[in-house]
Amino acid sequence: MxxxxxxxxxxxxxxxxxxxxxxxxxxxxxxxxxxxxxxRDTGEIRIGVVAAERTPLATELVTDLRQSPAVSVTDYAGESEARNALRRNELDAVLIVPAGLDGTLRSGGTVTIPLLGSAAQSIQQAARSAVSGLVARHAARVEAARFTVDNLGGTFDERLATATRLQASVGTVTVRTETVDATSDYLPLxxxxxxxxxxxxxxxxxxxxxxxxxxxxxxxxxxxxxxxxxxxxxxxxxxxxxxxxxxxxxxxxxxxxxxxxxxxxxxxxxxxxxxxxxxxxxxxxxxxxxxxxxxxxxxxxxxxxxxxxxxxxxxxxxxxxxxxxxxxxxxxxxxxxxxxxxxxxxxxxxxxxxxxxxxxxxxxxxxxxxxxxxxxxxxxxxxxxx
Incomplete structure (x- = not known):
């Protein structure tokens, strides 16, 4: 006591x-x-998006990016603001959607979409992989619509809607990551x-x-x-x-x-x-x-x-x-x-x-x-x- x-x-x-x-x-x-x-314990990649125009194809690209479970998207009004956020480590990458995206793609031209990365090489690679996969999927629909218009006629918007429906019905390959050696000295995240x-x-x-x-x-x-x-x-x-x-x-x-x-x-x-x-x-x-x-x-x-x-x-x-x-x-x-x-x-x-x-x-x-x-x-x- x-x-x-x-x-x-x-x-x-x-x-x-x-x-x-x-x-x-x-x-x-x-x-x-x-x-x-x-x-952050989550595996999400923080990506800032700067869209010069809110045209249909540009909006669709950003929507596709936003729906990805591996990506967290934040919109920015200007590139300068997004670059500052990247420097402050508030973002892992910045995607610049250029002006004239719709017009160039509809006419069959090529568009370059810049992706600004952080200093960490591993984060750069992860962001590039996530964005390039989504851009490639988006580009495949646009290319299919453009090809169909050139060979079968019709409007671009009609053919793009058809390509989007068909793409959704096509099977995909899922990549699964698994730790094989459960006794290795890996660390909590x-x-x-x-x-x-x-x-x-x-x-x-x-x-x-x-x-x-x-x-x-x-x-x-x-x-x-x-x-x-x-x-x-x-x-x-x-x-x-x-x-x-x-x-x-x-x-x-x-x-x-x-x-x-x-x-x-x-x-x-x-x-x-x-x-x-x-x-x-x-x-x-x-x-x-x-x-x-x-x-x-x-x-x-x-x-x-x-x-x-x-x-x-x-x-x-x-x-x-x-x-x-x-x-x-x-x-x-x-x-x-x-x-x-x-x-x-x-x-x-x-x-x-x-x-x-x-x-x-x-x-x-x-x-x-x-x-x-x-x-x-x-x-x-x-x-x-x-």
Whole structure:
């Protein structure tokens, strides 16, 4: 009961600390919202369309493009506005529908339709493939209508309507993409990768910075006054442990909730996700208490702690996937617990893994947590009895 009272007191004190709340609650939310708004999990290609004329053939081309499930179309009044949107990464490509499109095609001429792309080569290729396929399909109808008019007579509009009906009845070839090697180290897409890495990063950083609370309590003599009461030192240690664990779990649940509700992140098997969150919260708890016994002043904990957390996050794959770095750096990265936690999330989110599939990661993280908690408890206990 004493430990729970200490935990409740610690949480109330934290709730009144606006600086701590900013770093533990507001800052993660802001970064999650920014990344979630810019990282898209959808496979849609964002294409801006600038149509010089709203003639029937030009309108039909834009309509065909808009109906494609792989493309998201935004209309722009002028090319300058569309180019600016492309530079700001609001678009992946810009399609310029030139003036005189209808007249040139009706007379049998050739029309060049410019497609402006972004700097990323992969996005350029995807946009070019999506647009060229639609343009070719549109051009086939126009060519068929033109050929029929030249050889059988009739009006162009009548023959184009006939070609459109016939084209709809002709069978098509569907290309399906399937991942054959289900055990490969592929990553979750977009925000589904960013969300768990931010959970790993922020829980660890805030735990390190939160060590300042223990230092402040020692400096103000709070522990001395508590020890003057009939309260044993190990009750204080246990209460502080529960406080840090509660904060880590609450912050984890906050990130999970924001990712799921606002950005549709699916966190995989509930039991596996809960186990990974819990064991990582224990790692953060041990780290935070240990920081409170190692740093001398709250300023040191607030300045040095986050720097250490960011460095570990960079090595462990919280800033970028370890799959893109050389094998040597990947091995070094697994010295940090971050890499094991992120490996566990990749197993859960990419491959639908459960607890058996992440047993190795859970074991390593549990060992790290037990080591940190043991050392931190011994050191804090000594500080209380010194």
């Amino acid at each position: 004493t430990a729970l009272t200490i935990m409740a007191t610690g949480l109330r004190r934290l709730a009144r600390d606006r600086t701590a709340l900013f770093f533990m609650v507001l800052l993660p939310i802001v970064i999650i919202l920014v990344i979630g708004a810019t990282v 977009g925000f589904s990768y960013s969300a768990p890495t931010m959970l790993v990063l922020f829980v660890f950083i805030n735990a390190l910075a939160g060590g300042a609370a223990i230092i402040e309590s020692r400096r103000l003599g709070i522990y001395d006054r508590v020890c003057a009461a009939p309260i044993r030192p190990h009750d204080i240690v246990f209460g502080e442990t529960l406080t840090y664990l509660a904060v880590a779990l609450l912050q984890s649940l906050l990130i999970v909730g924001i990712g799921a509700v606002l950005f549709g992140v699916r966190w995989g098997d509930p039991l596996a996700a809960a186990a990974l969150i819990t064991v990582w919260a224990l790692v953060g708890t041990g780290t935070g208490i240990l920081a409170g016994t190692l740093f001398r002043t709250p300023e040191q904990a607030g300045a040095i702690g986050p720097a250490i957390g960011i460095a570990c996050g960079m090595l462990g794959g919280a800033m970028w996937p370890l799959e893109i770095v050389p094998q040597t750096m990947r091995t070094i990265g697994h010295i940090t617990p971050h890499a094991w936690a992120i490996d566990g999330w990749i197993e859960i989110l990419s491959r639908g893994g459960g607890i058996p599939q992440i047993a190795t990661q859970l074991t390593v993280l549990a060992a790290v947590a037990l080591t940190l908690l043991t050392i931190a408890s011994i050191r804090l206990g000594r500080r209380l009895t010194a």
